[in-house]
Amino acid sequence: MTEAAVLGFGTVGSGVVEVIDRNQAAIRVQFPEGIHVKYILDLRSFPDSPYADKVVHDINVIREDPEIRIVCETMGGMEPAFSFTKSFLEKGVSVCTSNKELVAAHGPELIALAKANRCSYLFEASVGGGIPLLRTIESSLVQERITAVYGILNGTTNYILTKMAREGADFDATLKEAQDKGYAERNPESDIEGHDTARKIAILTSLVSGSTFRYEDVYCEGITKITAADFKYAKTLGMSVKLLGVSRRDPETLEFHVLTAPFLVSCEHPLYSVNDVFNGVFIHGNMVDDLMLYGRGAGKYPTASAVVSDVIDCASHDGRWITRRWDPEVIEPGDRLSEVRRFFVRTDADSEEAARKAFPGLTVVTADGMEGEFAFVTDRVTEGEFEGKAAGLKLRNRIRFLN
Template structure:
């Protein structure tokens, strides 16, 4: 039997994503009602600019007083798509206090204050869902926290930012430099006017914190995630990658230590073999590779941003939360029982691709090899090219602690025969 009284939804934010949420709620109202077991009604829309025309939305629903909207007491679900830390944090906690569950797409807030928000939801017996916070339309959070709940996840490796993947893909396929590829991404609308959050890895780091927390049942905050941007990646790096049978991606990597006693979370550009499934992810698409004990290797792929894809994830959460509401239940909350320590980047085991500008004279290679040996780092391959007293030396290491690799690079910089370290990049996915 379908309940006739509608479930009331308050929408905070009506930009690209919010307007799509409202549109889908309206155009698919009958289907949503059948799937939920009750109609859903858009009861209010909080915006900053009320005078803006919003097609398909009754102007009588529009308000600038978001606090009053979430305090109404008759709201069943609040959908938060305004982003940022405040006022989103206060509005979400206020919603819980006044009887509403919350669906959010706010990766920055969840990465910074997810534990406190989960605690507030639990205190008031409400749901907090956020599938849209990590990879747009790609179902990822629910599989990690529900479908794989009986398994042990060891590693999550992914491309979780479409802007950076578009730029790196252009550099790879056309030979363009970073700035040229960024300009094209901006012109096509893939990059913001200020692309810092994307290209410096802040966006991906927030998503990595969320994924690591869910995958490893451990609280991981944004500050725990090691981060490097991709602005220093050059066309020469791609040429070197191709010589190794690799390409370059900005990766979010969350993994357990081999002894299972700690976890790490990091974001940085890395070379990956062309044989790895993530190497073929092109354009602005996202993909996440999950490795677990029982299920083995799984890959989730699709559009990671945009109004419609993100709204799809929001509506999926909305349906789940509304079903819970009708059943007088709540879905999975925070699972942080493992409470594993988050190790620093220096404890990560990885490989380095190092390009050095050196003097072209006898004994240089021996000096360089000695530095690697002194730091306990084994060399896999060496390529050297020289001309007119100058040379480039490309060294690829075997796996070693990142701290040892970093120490090696710093020692190399001090050699008289090393004129500069042209580039350093980690090698992953092998």
């Protein structure tokens, strides 16, 4: 038996303990010795849990037990998760985590520390929850030159946008309902402002590039300015609004252009059908062409399943470092203002003349009940050109087109 410990017995951590327990037979097919959870660290005790006897409150109990070979960090946040993780890697104990905040901030440093100590730092669950996304990029697509990765990476915002699209409701009311149902946190800022998606697309860009794309360098817009009116127009265009993380490699400069923002997605694009709390990620490789992964981006069992996939990987490679192509060298972001795309734009009615002058190739868009404003789609322009020309208009909103 390989002995493991789980740090944080919350949603994901309790799922990890259950998945290892309930799926032990499946785990033994890949790793016949089996995996056993010896300790659970948490601030609270869980007297009613069948795993109550494993709960400890002192990290040193786990640190000082030489039998522990793998630790699952499912506490979340920066500290003490960062210090705990370092202390285990320094001892040659592998760490598997769902903590995207820590991975986005210190991923390369922790991978290097694991390598120096002949153990592994794995984080499949940190992006796309239960979707086997990172392993696909790192193993199945290792031979590819990946030129684009983009998709829906946050279930909370996708749930809100799906409700707005279906019911014509406004953002604030939909957010409140999502909070009441437990789909959105009481403090939803990280989700609705796009920061969670930005962290995930930064992690994906780093793995695709093999270097570090800092999440602070991701241009980031959230969904708080999206209204029921935007969805009315989207419907007449045969489109929907989705919050996307987008990472594209310029074929000439080889720079990565990375942003998080709401996009209009055509009903012909597979991401259009990724609804509710589901995630969907599109990858374009130079040989494999397009592929898409779809699944639950969060939730107790899907996320725990991804953590346990890492646990099995670590158990099968005990004493060895599992390669993660993510060096500390920081890559500079490509110039966002040079990106070419179309924009959907809503302005006050009295901006029509100025809009027609600024964007002579525009296409007018109308929607029921939307009198008193002027809406249009631009020709393909750079972000820089758009910002310059739109500065003279009384803008109500503008949303990027995907492709």
